[in-house]
Amino acid sequence: MLSPLVDTHAHLDDERFQADLPQVLERARAAGVLSTIAIATTAATSASCIALAAAHAELFASVGIQPNHVAQEAADAWDSVVRLVTSPKVVAIGETGLDRHWHDTPFAQQEDYFARHLVLARKHKLAVVIHCREAEADTVRMLREDFDKHGPVKAVMHSFTGDWTTAESCLAMGLYISFAGMVTYKNAQALRDVAAKVPLERLLVETDSPYLAPVPVRGKRNEPAYVVHTAACLAGVLRLGLDVLAENTTRNARGLFGIQA
Ligand SMILES: [Zn+2]
Numbered sequence: 001m002l003s004p005l006v007d008t009h010a011h012l013d014d015e016r017f018q019a020d021l022p023q024v025l026e027r028a029r030a031a032g033v034l035s036t037i038a039i040a041t042t043a044a045t046s047a048s049c050i051a052l053a054a055a056h057a058e059l060f061a062s063v064g065i066q067p068n069h070v071a072q073e074a075a076d077a078w079d080s081v082v083r084l085v086t087s088p089k090v091v092a093i094g095e096t097g098l099d100r101h102w103h104d105t106p107f108a109q110q111e112d113y114f115a116r117h118l119v120l121a122r123k124h125k126l127a128v129v130i131h132c133r134e135a136e137a138d139t140v141r142m143l144r145e146d147f148d149k150h151g152p153v154k155a156v157m158h159s160f161t162g163d164w165t166t167a168e169s170c171l172a173m174g175l176y177i178s179f180a181g182m183v184t185y186k187n188a189q190a191l192r193d194v195a196a197k198v199p200l201e202r203l204l205v206e207t208d209s210p211y212l213a214p215v216p217v218r219g220k221r222n223e224p225a226y227v228v229h230t231a232a233c234l235a236g237v238l239r240l241g242l243d244v245l246a247e248n249t250t251r252n253a254r255g256l257f258g259i260q261a
Pocket residue numbers: 009011039095208
């Protein structure tokens with residue numbers, strides 16, 4: 001029997017899961033995905049993720065505000081996140097980070113919130129889930145400033161799409177690198193070349209459901225069961241058996257998030 005997998009990043013509060021979440025979770029179980037972390041993007045979805053984790057044994061939750069959502073949040077949203085962080089089964093802070101692709105939130109405000117998430121994570125000894133889109137240099141700069149002041153922080157670069165220089169900088173600070181469906185895409189050879197160099201003890205897998213389903217289910221709504229396809233792709237890239245890849249990424253997820261998968 002294959003070692004269980006952990007989907008370390010899924011937006012299960014998304015309305016696309018409203019009708020059939022029990023079946024989605026059943027398919028995940030059948031595929032060997034024994035735990036999934038429901039990732040928040042706003043104060044409201046932080047509460048939703050906590051509620052999902054309370055309702056389903058295999059789910060855990062993050063709390064935080066995704067950079068593109070910061071500007072639209074109410075003035076008391078951050079206070080809500082801070083209040084929710086001690087709820088049962090909260091295992092991560094985020095997703096947070098920096099995004100220069102969209103312009104929904106002024107960059108200085110994104111930096112402010114990224115810094116707040118790092119402080120909150122250190123205070124509660126929780127892992128930080130980092131979103132980085134077209135802002136690699138700034139993300140590494142902020143992480144390095146934090147690292148130089150406070151030492152390593154428990155964190156993962158989620159749905160990593162950067163180059164090896166970025167990966168190397170993050171690995172040097174003790175971060176994990178998580179790959180999502182994009183690494184399976186035909187045109188993503190450069191990303192697979194980066195993945196091939198990530199040490200097995202720092203590697204994580206995720207779906208980022210419902211977005212960007214991996215090959216061979218590309219184009220469908222993504223769901224936690226499909227993390228198997230990303231894991232299989234990475235096993236091929238790393239020239240390992242899927243069982244070895246699963247065993248190691250699950251051990252990493254347990255260590256980073258402190259969960260019993
Ligand atoms: Zn996400």
